[in-house]
Amino acid sequence: MVKSLNALIFSFPERLKRNTIIFIILKSLNSVWFVEAVWFFYWARFANYFQIGVIFSVLTIVWLLAEIPTGFFADRYGRKLSVNIGLLCHILGAFLIFSTQSWLYLFIGGFFENIGRAFISGSLEALLYDDLRNNNKEKNYDQIISLTTQFSIAIYALTVLVGGLLYIVYFRLPHFLMFVNFVIASAISFFLIEPNETFKKLEVKIRLKELFIGFSQLFSIKLKPYLVTITAILTLFFLYDWGFSKPAMAVNFGFYSQGQGIVYAVTSLLCVYIIGLLPLIRKKLGDRVGLNALLILMTLGFMFSIFKMGIWGIFILLSIEASGNLAQPWISIVINKYIDSQYRATTLSTMEFLSKTPFLILNIIAGRLLDLKLGSYFHFVIGVAFFSLLVLNLIMIKVNNNHSSSK
Numbered sequence: 348m349v350k351s352l353n354a355l356i357f358s359f360p361e362r363l364k365r366n367t368i369i370f371i372i373l374k375s376l377n378s379v380w381f382v383e384a385v386w387f388f389y390w391a392r393f394a395n396y397f398q399i400g401v402i403f404s405v406l407t408i409v410w411l412l413a414e415i416p417t418g419f420f421a422d423r424y425g426r427k428l429s430v431n432i433g434l435l436c437h438i439l440g441a442f443l444i445f446s447t448q449s450w451l452y453l454f455i456g457g458f459f460e461n462i463g464r465a466f467i468s469g470s471l472e473a474l475l476y477d478d479l480r481n482n483n484k485e486k487n488y489d490q491i492i493s494l495t496t497q498f499s500i501a502i503y504a505l506t507v508l509v510g511g512l513l514y515i516v517y518f519r520l521p522h523f524l525m526f527v528n529f530v531i532a533s534a535i536s537f538f539l540i541e542p543n544e545t546f547k548k549l550e551v552k553i554r555l556k557e558l559f560i561g562f563s564q565l566f567s568i569k570l571k572p573y574l575v576t577i578t579a580i581l582t583l584f585f586l587y588d589w590g591f592s593k594p595a596m597a598v599n600f601g602f603y604s605q606g607q608g609i610v611y612a613v614t615s616l617l618c619v620y621i622i623g624l625l626p627l628i629r630k631k632l633g634d635r636v637g638l639n640a641l642l643i644l645m646t647l648g649f650m651f652s653i654f655k656m657g658i659w660g661i662f663i664l665l666s667i668e669a670s671g672n673l674a675q676p677w678i679s680i681v682i683n684k685y686i687d688s689q690y691r692a693t694t695l696s697t698m699e700f701l702s703k704t705p706f707l708i709l710n711i712i713a714g715r716l717l718d719l720k721l722g723s724y725f726h727f728v729i730g731v732a733f734f735s736l737l738v739l740n741l742i743m744i745k746v747n748n749n750h751s752s753s754k
Contacts, residue, residue: 389518
């Protein structure tokens with residue numbers, strides 16, 4: 348697959364080739380996570396879990412509030428500009444977190460990083476997809492996004508392992524390397540080329556109704572059947588990957604900083620292989636069945652995480668990790684397929700907004716329950732709740748279909 352994609356990219360026109368290569372590089376650099384196995388312990392040096400939960404929820408509010416206007420900004424004024432701004436914000440945020448002296452540094456650093464994430468969210472994908480469409484190559488997006496995800500996970504696996512080891516040498520080293528990573532990514536992002544010149548000059552006024560175009564696109568007839576499943580998958584995976592759930596589950600299974608680095612690396616390398624099967628899996632199952640199956644696998648992972656399974660817990664982590672990582676490019680494919688170019692970044696950002704909103708409350712609850720040593724019960728209840736939501740959604744879809752066919 349790598350060889351065939353390599354040949355494909357080098358057959359592209361020069362500008363599309365350049366954007367595709369930079370897209371793969373930036374998505375890979377965005378998956379550098381030296382801090383993944385250690386942030387749980389690093390932040391705990393400066394605050395308790397309840398405080399961290401509150402900070403994360405407040406920062407997520409910042410992210411959510413920024414998602415829709417930054418998506419609109421990208422669609423109107425340029426995806427490249429949006430990515431450039433986002434990575435510059437990441438540099439400042441990463442520096443503050445690396446040099447933190449108290450929870451306040453963590454909060455301000457996280458504030459800038461979340462603004463940066465909002466600017467980048469959806470913009471890179473929209474830029475590349477538009478360039479592919481302009482050159483009648485959009486059918487190759489599936490192959491490109493699948494291989495890019497494989498590269499990203501492989502880099503994640505390597506950096507999380509290295510970060511866990513470096514934390515033992517000096518606890519700030521993993522966060523320092525994150526700062527260096529964003530400096531490199533920011534420099535590379537300036538070599539992107541905007542696919543077209545149709546973006547209007549910056550205006551001070553942004554009409555309120557234009558910020559909500561993404562909602563109307565998500566609730567369109569074509570995307571509506573996927574909305575509950577997609578939102579549930581992204582919500583669960585965000586809670587797992589971004590909040591307390593992933594490290595808390597790992598600790599429940601007996602994995603600490605070094606152990607987590609090794610476990611995350613192993614599960615990620617397995618995910619590289621699984622992601623490579625995305626085109627085949629998608630063809631065999633179809634979008635609706637496939638995404639529902641991934642949601643079921645994730646909910647079962649949350650439910651079974653209540654048990655202290657020791658080393659066997661790696662299979663629980665793998666089930667959630669693989670489902671989430673497989674779902675992300677799959678969801679990107681589905682949304683890009685049904686949304687017009689002019690609304691693409693806005694719609695992707697709106698999807699991020701919807702899926703992250705539940706995190707605001709759930710992560711605070713998780714932090715409090717972790718302080719009370721009840722984190723495992725929280726994950727069990729979440730798994731049951733989202734599984735029930737899926738079943739209810741499928742029943743409603745079937746009833747609506749029967750009602751429509753009887754008319």
